[in-house]
Amino acid sequence: MNVSEVIRLGFGALKERRTRTILTILMVMIGVSLITSLDGLGAGFDNYIEEQLNTLGANVLIISSSEGGGGGGFGPPVQGPETKLTSQTVRTIDRVLGIENTVPFYRGAVTIKSGSEEKTISVTGTDQSKLKYITPKISLESGSFVSETDNTGIVLGYNVAYPADLDRPFAKRGQIVSLISFEVEETGGGRQTVKEKKKSFRVQGILEELGNSQVDNTAYISTSAANSLLNKNNIYDGIYGITRDADENEEIEERIRKIYGKNIGIISPKSLIELIQEIVGTFTAFLTTVATVSMFVAAVGIITTLYTSVLERTREIGLLKALGYGNRTILFMFLTESMTIGILGGILGILTGVIGAVLLGRFVLSSFGGSGASALNPVFLPIELIEVFILALSLSIIAGLYPAWRASKLSPINALRKE
Amino acid sequence: MKSKNNKFAIRTTDLKKIYLTGLVKVYALNGINIEVKSGDIISVVGPSGSGKSTLLNMISALDRPTSGKILIDGVDITRLNDKTLSKFRNRRIGFIFQSYNLINRSSVKKNIELPAIVAGMPKKMRGKRVSDLLELVGLKGLENRKPTTLSGGQQQRVAIARALINEPAFILADEPTGNLDSKTGNEITDLLCEINHKKGATIVAVTHDLEFADKTRRIFHLRDGLIEKETEGFSYNEACKRA
Numbered sequence A: 001m002n003v004s005e006v007i008r009l010g011f012g013a014l015k016e017r018r019t020r021t022i023l024t025i026l027m028v029m030i031g032v033s034l035i036t037s038l039d040g041l042g043a044g045f046d047n048y049i050e051e052q053l054n055t056l057g058a059n060v061l062i063i064s065s066s067e068g069g070g071g072g073g074f075g076p077p078v079q080g081p082e083t084k085l086t087s088q089t090v091r092t093i094d095r096v097l098g099i100e101n102t103v104p105f106y107r108g109a110v111t112i113k114s115g116s117e118e119k120t121i122s123v124t125g126t127d128q129s130k131l132k133y134i135t136p137k138i139s140l141e142s143g144s145f146v147s148e149t150d151n152t153g154i155v156l157g158y159n160v161a162y163p164a165d166l167d168r169p170f171a172k173r174g175q176i177v178s179l180i181s182f183e184v185e186e187t188g189g190g191r192q193t194v195k196e197k198k199k200s201f202r203v204q205g206i207l208e209e210l211g212n213s214q215v216d217n218t219a220y221i222s223t224s225a226a227n228s229l230l231n232k233n234n235i236y237d238g239i240y241g242i243t244r245d246a247d248e249n250e251e252i253e254e255r256i257r258k259i260y261g262k263n264i265g266i267i268s269p270k271s272l273i274e275l276i277q278e279i280v281g282t283f284t285a286f287l288t289t290v291a292t293v294s295m296f297v298a299a300v301g302i303i304t305t306l307y308t309s310v311l312e313r314t315r316e317i318g319l320l321k322a323l324g325y326g327n328r329t330i331l332f333m334f335l336t337e338s339m340t341i342g343i344l345g346g347i348l349g350i351l352t353g354v355i356g357a358v359l360l361g362r363f364v365l366s367s368f369g370g371s372g373a374s375a376l377n378p379v380f381l382p383i384e385l386i387e388v389f390i391l392a393l394s395l396s397i398i399a400g401l402y403p404a405w406r407a408s409k410l411s412p413i414n415a416l417r418k419e
Numbered sequence B: 001m002k003s004k005n006n007k008f009a010i011r012t013t014d015l016k017k018i019y020l021t022g023l024v025k026v027y028a029l030n031g032i033n034i035e036v037k038s039g040d041i042i043s044v045v046g047p048s049g050s051g052k053s054t055l056l057n058m059i060s061a062l063d064r065p066t067s068g069k070i071l072i073d074g075v076d077i078t079r080l081n082d083k084t085l086s087k088f089r090n091r092r093i094g095f096i097f098q099s100y101n102l103i104n105r106s107s108v109k110k111n112i113e114l115p116a117i118v119a120g121m122p123k124k125m126r127g128k129r130v131s132d133l134l135e136l137v138g139l140k141g142l143e144n145r146k147p148t149t150l151s152g153g154q155q156q157r158v159a160i161a162r163a164l165i166n167e168p169a170f171i172l173a174d175e176p177t178g179n180l181d182s183k184t185g186n187e188i189t190d191l192l193c194e195i196n197h198k199k200g201a202t203i204v205a206v207t208h209d210l211e212f213a214d215k216t217r218r219i220f221h222l223r224d225g226l227i228e229k230e231t232e233g234f235s236y237n238e239a240c241k242r243a
């Protein structure tokens, strides 16, 4: 048998039924491209989450005064029992098994003035030598961190120093800036006055861009400077508990809960991210099911196309068998046709899947309006692409088997008698 | 497998074929005994439904008889398996059909090559044979045409070239002139005679065309699945032999 010539005979038949062949290839292509892009985006999203995890530090628990209180600022205010976070609380938590380190912080919104410019930012007062535990990738673009004994130094986050809406730096290293905090005071009889407190700081360092919008928009001062500027009266806004191992976070959280019950807020960035991953995972699993179903639809399409082709080519098959083409040769010929559909659909599907995922990744990010964040880059492992391709190919072979078998079993005289 | 009596190229003994269509039995062949010498040219005539095509299908191993023997060059082909029969048809038999049975999407050349491709004939040799055969059947230079662009007579010539490419010992033709006008039919008949003469192939042709039958050496008359009589072709010597 002349294999390549037999294959060419199959190609000829596919070309003759061009429209139908193209439609079938398209069906395979859609299935493959769905699977490819979903896999890629799923993996890309995992990576994105992982990156966020990396900027946050996985082995951190954020402790706040009450449940839902968040890390001292976001989330709706929750009425109910709360625990005032004092240096006593810090000591208690520091003694919890598995807690390696505690970093209390004050946080508030202030107006920062530099020359004639001013803007509202978030200021955090904390032991800056310990920031590396909370956001491991934090680093200084220039200058140095402010020591705990320095009450006039300030470190600016990247977006504070270089605001997107300003064509020059907001403030430079060594420059004096002033922070103004506002406090609403009850003055008896239900009347309120707003009390302003203003303090000058010298810019001692500027942070590198971290990609975490909270850090990038914050200015850091020492703990005691924040305590007095923000009138906190030694009540912390939150405590970062640095744990021994991120995998122990849950148990450690339980231990803290044993002490404070529901009167304290504990957030584990790791479990938060795991929850997001779980939701996203369920969603992509659902979509992957849809994609897989569309692959099977494509397989049914191959069966229909080839089977129709067998019916239409009954006489031709009869002729070939009369001329001495054996059952296996006919089987091979039809399998070649279904494999061609699988191979073309597979390759085109992988190409469009990859391109589609990249475009979708950009779209998703721009619709989130991510502030200067990098694109959601889909991840394609060659081995996974090969797997998808093999899936398409094997499905097309399986789909081709029945029509090919029918063709090979045709009796030459009956086939030739058919008009 | 060679029998003692192998001087006949084709020999059938008590050949019967019963078709089962639903519950109805059709007795297509009711005990055919024929003997054909190598290199002979023979026609089978008879009314429609008398079993001519069935007989040809048995001899060419397209179908199996219900009972009886078919010895081709002394080998009983009813005992061979499908795979061997496939190969047997490919190497030993050239088919010519009433309706040509060409593949319309393929070129003339490709159509002629079909039996050679499955035989595994090298490309160069195929090309040489195709051009020799096109010359023989009078279609020189038309190898790249599509069958649908040819006349009926030309298409049947392509089919004849296809039947010859593997240089078979037998040419089996089922009403080869049935779709052609009488002038074109005569040309095809003469071509078959010429092939019988030049290539020494044994030819068995089923036909309605009595003029054609008359040019063959022997004529089997079939009726109700039996050989009713055998006659000689009166024009054999002057027509077919000298072609």
Ligand SMILES: Nc1ncnc2c1ncn2[C@@H]1O[C@H](COP(=O)(O)OP(=O)(O)O)[C@@H](O)[C@H]1O
Residues within 6 Å of the ligand: A413, A414, B019, B020, B021, B026, B027, B028, B046, B047, B048, B049, B050, B051, B052, B053, B054, B055
């Ligand atoms: N594949 C088949 N199945 C059932 N009956 C058939 C089949 N082929 C032929 N016959 C029947 O067998 C008889 C002989 O047919 P056939 O050999 O084709 O006759 P002819 O070629 O002489 O016209 C007819 O009655 C025909 O209907």
Ligand SMILES: [Mg+2]
Residues within 6 Å of the ligand: B052, B053, B054, B174
């Ligand atoms: Mg007939």
